[in-house]
Amino acid sequence: MDAETAHRAGEMTMRAPLVWSAASIGNHANAPELRTDIAGLTLPTPLGMAAGFDKECRVIRSLLSMGFGFATAGTVTLAPRPGNPPPRVIRQPERFAILNALGFPGPGLDLAEERIARMRKAKSRMFISIAGTIEDEIIECHRRLQPHGAAIELNISSPNTSGLRVFHEPGRLRSLIEALARQKSVPLFVKLQPWPRDDGRRRDAIRLAETSISSGADGLIVANTHPVEHEGLSSMHRGGLSGAPLTDHTARMVAEIKAAIGGDGDVIACGGIFTAEDLWHMLSLGASAAQLYTAFIYEGPGLPGRINRGLLRLMRRAGVTNVRDIRGLPPV
Template sequence: MALLLNPNTYRDLIRPLLFRLPPETAQKLADEALRLTPVWKLLEPYLEYAHLSLRTTVAGIDMRSPIGLAAGYDKDCERLESLAALGFGYVVGGTVTLSPRTGNPSPRILRYERQESLVNSLGFPGKGVGNATMRLAGSNGPARVPAVVSVSGETISEIVACHRELEPLASAIEVNISSPNTAGLRAFHDMGALTELLTAVNADRKRPLFVKMPPFPQAGGSRDDDDARKLVLGLAGVCVDQGVDALTIANTRPVREPQLAVGVGGLSGRLVYRDMLRMVSDTRAAVGNSIAINACGGVFSGRDAWNALLAGADTVQLLTALIYQGPGVVRSINRQLALMVSLNGLTSVSEIAQLPREATA
């Protein structure tokens, strides 16, 4: 069993077979495997790495680990129980939209295998909020693992409607204002528009609220890029003022990619890791300790997670690493992270941010 779930076994034996298939075909095969929820629950003791030092609390939500599944894998919240069994501290389902969407035309996912990265131009394909509500209401729920649901839309009314339907069924809602593949979302990159959106969401909300932020431009850019960076930090300030509980930093980086049908997409994986660390560090410096941060982008190892927490994050979200390293990746990261906590004389991952930035193990 240990051999089967070892990341090296997946990398050397299973991944080469899956990667012979188009990305969305491989995803469908993985989804079929995840339908076997009782099997994954039986495997959970082999996939989980439990240690007291990994336990943490964010926005009043208790988590067995700071390692979460990012939105985008289970768009319709149909496999969250199986995904929770992989050892995550929390899982994010979605992104869910008000109405069903087909998304962008194919091809819309491209692998950069050597860099362990992906570019996607999916455009929020999904079955809509009605299906997600039915799925979440009908599940037993990942008993020990909080389920966050990502929602989005191109208007305030769409997002508020999704939030209202799904909040009673989730531990928290994550509002996605930043997909590079959905042009309408850029309206909420305006501080006034974001204030209006969050005011509307706050009118009804009873549970924690996360906001998924757009990325900074890459380091070393133009003056316009510096202005864009300041805008993102300004949006973070709006979230603080509106009582948002956590920022997810950040969404995929927009890139041109002619092999995709629409010619552009969002980059994820190892290629965005350094930029993610800079965004987390700069945002933490700007907002202080007034809000939690979920680091999202290029985390593949315990050391990667350590560096994100050291930069100022409270939790870490991953998705691309799951695709490249398989179901054993979360256990591997948690085991490495617990060891680094111990070697640095700490008792909890929540203490990492108090260390000097150069601290390592």
């Protein structure tokens, strides 16, 4: 079975939220030690499902039942989009990675809004990811979707949609975020593109992070998939890498962003998080929460519960009573 068919089959089984809510016992998502605050939101655990898993905006309740503290719907775009032609997802199980060049297939704003509005019970823990290539599209998605979610993620960083890069120009990003901030009623996060060690792009990324916060965003998601080339991908042989090869980069970028923005905004770590130790590490570097996607594909629906349980065990061993107080290396 190819990767997309496997994803669709998995997603179908998750469309029955009651089944998963019965399975929620033992996911440790209600342990008081794991409760955390981010941008004024209180979440039961700092572990979330990243954008792109529930592009169709149908399975947020099931994800929450599995033990995620929050979960992201979308990325939603104004018009429905077929995405790039297949093959556009390649699994690399030998290194726990995925390459994707999906390019935002999705139902479009009207249908996404209808489905998201129906998931009312998940509202306080649902993030909604939006994107577009011109300001008006994004402003419209933001205006119509924010009443239905706990927070909005602005995706300016998918490597598979070249038009998003216009918002890597700080002046253009600033005016977009200022426009969103004027109509904002829930926290706004900006999802950054990753940056390599020690070169000009690092400075550019940090500048975008600072611009986002100073123009009204509440936090940053660090980061999206890493741009790579692979001849098995249809769309110009280019796509985004996710999973285990990203873990160390994510830690480095979280530390760099935290050093740049200090207490002015919250950071959500995203990229290569597989274990409770990974989560501990990101929190100890200053992230307020973390998101994962690829680990869930390899480890399955028991993963969020296992990470919650593992984090609790580490905290108890270290004598830490709240995730916000996690510092240093995890206890061995």
